[in-house]
Amino acid sequence: MLPTIAQYLADHQLPLTDFTLRLFSPGRINLIGEHTDYTGGWVMPAAIDKGIEFYARPRPGQALYLHAVDLDERAHLPLPVTGKSGKLWVDYLAGVVAEFQGLGHALPGLEIVFGGNVPPGSGMSSSAALEGGMAFLLNEVTGAGLSRPELALLCQRSSNNFIGVPTGIMDQFASLNGSAAGPILLNCASLEFSALNASLPGYEWLLVNSLVTHELGSSEYPVRVRECAAAFAAVKAKFPGVANLSSATPHQFATVAATLPPTIQRRGHYVVNENERVKKMATALQAGDAAAAGQLLNATHAGLRDNYEVSCAEVDFLQEQATQVFGGEVAGARIMGGGFGGCTINLVRSAAVPALQTFLRQAYREAYGKEPEFYPVKIGPGTHLR
Numbered sequence: 394m395l396p397t398i399a400q401y402l403a404d405h406q407l408p409l410t411d412f413t414l415r416l417f418s419p420g421r422i423n424l425i426g427e428h429t430d431y432t433g434g435w436v437m438p439a440a441i442d443k444g445i446e447f448y449a450r451p452r453p454g455q456a457l458y459l460h461a462v463d464l465d466e467r468a469h470l471p472l473p474v475t476g477k478s479g480k481l482w483v484d485y486l487a488g489v490v491a492e493f494q495g496l497g498h499a500l501p502g503l504e505i506v507f508g509g510n511v512p513p514g515s516g517m518s519s520s521a522a523l524e525g526g527m528a529f530l531l532n533e534v535t536g537a538g539l540s541r542p543e544l545a546l547l548c549q550r551s552s553n554n555f556i557g558v559p560t561g562i563m564d565q566f567a568s569l570n571g572s573a574a575g576p577i578l579l580n581c582a583s584l585e586f587s588a589l590n591a592s593l594p595g596y597e598w599l600l601v602n603s604l605v606t607h608e609l610g611s612s613e614y615p616v617r618v619r620e621c622a623a624a625f626a627a628v629k630a631k632f633p634g635v636a637n638l639s640s641a642t643p644h645q646f647a648t649v650a651a652t653l654p655p656t657i658q659r660r661g662h663y664v665v666n667e668n669e670r671v672k673k674m675a676t677a678l679q680a681g682d683a684a685a686a687g688q689l690l691n692a693t694h695a696g697l698r699d700n701y702e703v704s705c706a707e708v709d710f711l712q713e714q715a716t717q718v719f720g721g722e723v724a725g726a727r728i729m730g731g732g733f734g735g736c737t738i739n740l741v742r743s744a745a746v747p748a749l750q751t752f753l754r755q756a757y758r759e760a761y762g763k764e765p766e767f768y769p770v771k772i773g774p775g776t777h778l779r
């Protein structure tokens with residue numbers, strides 16, 4: 394149990410022993426395959442050791458009593474859920490409730506206490522951890538018997554329809570279906586997946602948090618989704634057999650690109666090449682080839698920065714300092730997640746990790762007046778009962 398939850402329960406005279414339904418819902422990282430999920434492509438995310446814990450007990454009455462420990466906020470959610478509450482964290486939970494209701498499941502009154510340790514705005518998807526944890530919990534309580542992939546789809550529908558953000562499936566799927574064995578290679582069209590071994594001898598995966606969150610992220614994401622749909626429409630017109638944008642080969646895309654506006658060309662170019670890079674990363678990991686893996690990370694960063702245009706100055710700075718100024722001890726690095734801030738993910742020679750941290754701390758302080766945060770990647774299992 395996270396110490397904050399224990400403290401919260403004690404402070405509010407809530408008896409820990411009553412809360413017998415307990416679970417952990419992880420955040421996620423993504424090694425490669427960024428913005429390829431909503432185009433039906435490949436991604437390589439992993440569930441991590443940081444996440445959200447849920448504690449629940451039955452409560453009389455037709456309502457959910459919700460406690461957000463980290464925010465020290467409470468909410469009373471009458472059942473059935475009929476619409477948004479106006480508070481984002483409540484709505485992430487309410488949306489999942491609405492999906493269960495839509496499937497015909499009657500929900501009992503519950504008291505739910507949750508809290509976690511996902512650094513906010515870091516791009517490790519605390520929102521997916523929140524949705525996935527709630528879905529897992531309600532699946533237990535109602536006996537709905539949904540599989541983990543079905544729960545991930547349910548959470549994505551909640552994000553898309555209730556919250557109103559057109560996210561792909563990656564975050565929710567990784568949180569619910571992650572494996573302690575390593576990242577999963579997931580096909581976002583078929584939802585087939587398998588775990589990979591991402592450990593490269595002598596290297597470590599390190600997250601560097603820019604501590605920047607640009608509001609732009611939430612407004613630009615739907616724009617990218619639409620731009621990819623436009624790119625796909627052109628591909629489909631010429632190659633009717635191609636099922637989605639990610640399945641188009643770079644060559645197929647090149648033959649239609651000239652007919653598209655320059656911005657759409659750049660977006661499509663990024664997506665089809667990123668999808669190829671995911672497959673190449675799987676090969677590099679299998680071969681234990683850190684240099685090849687690093688080059689793929691750098692290529693993804695360049696694509697996200699120049700063609701997909703979802704990076705920002707601070708993150709570009711951290712990526713460049715790590716890979717070009719600090720030098721050869723970093724095989725590669727890239728911005729991770731939806732973009733416009735958050736973390737870079739770095740593949741670093743293990744022995745050089747402390748020196749890299751010292752170097753980036755100083756460089757970032759001089760350039761931006763603050764120090765980044767560092768988190769070694771610890772891959773863990775998907776959502777599980779405690």
Ligand code: GLA
Pocket residue numbers: 426427428429430431518560561562563564730731732
């Ligand atoms: C966000 C979305 C995901 C995915 C990533 C970018 O995290 O929730 O579905 O699109 O951005 O790869």
